[in-house]
Amino acid sequence: MEDAHTTLLKVGEDGESAFFAVYDGHGGQTAAKFAGSMLHEFIVGTDEYKSGRFEEAIKAGYMEADAKLRQSPEMANDSSGCTAVCVLLTKDGRVFCGNAGDSRCILSSGGRAVPLSHDHKPTDNIELTRITSGGGFVEFGRVNGNLALSRAIGDYEFKNNRTLPAEKQIVTAMPDVTPYSPAPGADEFIVVACDGIWDCMTNEQVVQFVHAKITEGRKLGQICEDIMTRCLASESELGSVGCDNMTVVIVALLNGRTEDEWYEHVKAIAEESGQKSSPKIERPEVDDDDMVDSSAIIKAIISNAQQRINEVAAADDDDDDDEE
Known part of the structure; x- marks a missing residue:
């Protein structure tokens, strides 16, 4: 298992922030395990975090984590890397999502899926420009014909251009950070998951699926299992010879409600938005030319x-x- 995740209700010296993250590893588990145990420490340990500059804190934390991992003796003969998508919930209710790679984070508000991250793929214009400027190339949608994502912690074989800073390397750990202004009356939950989930279900389908399961009386832990079971079933239906590791975290945004009140709140939104049944996930149509x-x-x-x-x-x- 190369994936890792973090679910912490209290982080920082004040313990008033919460932190949730998913790390999808590849090429080994070293990078994902390190990020899973240490990234939040690097973020909350920055001067930026202590002064309330949370966007800058997340960026600094990612870059420091990447630098520290590279210095680790474990990485001497290790080519592993990992995606890193995280959510920081501050004591004043603000939400900050940091992302490097193709794992993803969404927020459900009033029955609507709100994307909090953008997948980093090598063919994206911004990513392609950095890759080629750093001396790399994209072939078959992969960095140097190898890596299917363009930002990651680890993957140091793509970070060896000594004339460039870390954020301009072929592959960088520099995250995009998305701030979200909360809407307490509408915000329901956050879903953080690796690409194995999003390859199977769209943002909207995940939101509808969670609504339907809550309407059925399922709890969040059970719903996480339901999502993975559904995606595994889709892999089988699509004739896949293997399946990606899957990790999913669902965070309830209570906004002053008790847990029971929150479930009733989400049920009401599901009914209002017509999302009481699970979405039908069909095999995508592919033209012969494609x-x-x-x-x-x-x-x-x-x-x-x-x-x-x-x-x-x-x-x-x-x-x-x-x-x-």
Whole structure:
């Protein structure tokens, strides 16, 4: 299991903030485990956090976590990395979402899905510009033909350009931070999950699914399991030969209500918005022209990799000839 998550109702010296996060690991579990246990400490330990500059605190915390992990002896022969999407709820009720990678966070308000993060994909214009400016390239939608996301903690093989600062490397840990102004009468819950969930369900489908399950009398812990079960079923229906790790966290925004009052509040919103039944999740339609031959892609990646190996070997031979 390469995923990790954090659910803390009290963080910081005052203990009046809450912190929730999901880390989707790849290439090993070291990066995700480190982020899961330490990222919140780096964020609340910054001067920015202590002075109430929470957006800057999240950015500084991510970058410090990435730098500290790189110095760890565990990473000497470790190529792991992880996404990092977090939510910081401050004592005055404000919400801040930090994100690096393609995990995602949404908030349900009045039955409507409000995105709090943006997926970092290599083909996005901002990401593509940074990747190419840093000396990298995007091939088959992947950084250097390898990594399917463009921001992460770890993945240091993509962070070796010594002429550039950390935030301008091919892959960076610098998060986007989204502040959200609360609407206490309408805000219901936050969902934080890895891409295995969002590959299966849209933002709106997740909100409708949670509403439907609460109407049925299910509790949040059970609903998290229901979401993963539904997505696993979709993987099977779509003929997948394997499935991604899945992690999902649902945070109830009580806004002064008791837990029982909160469930009744969400039920009422579900009824008003017509979301009392689970959404139907169908196999997406794909035109023949849009079909991709995965075996051809794999062969091309192997061919390109072999070509680069040959180029390196040729360069080494030239160096040897020069020395002679």
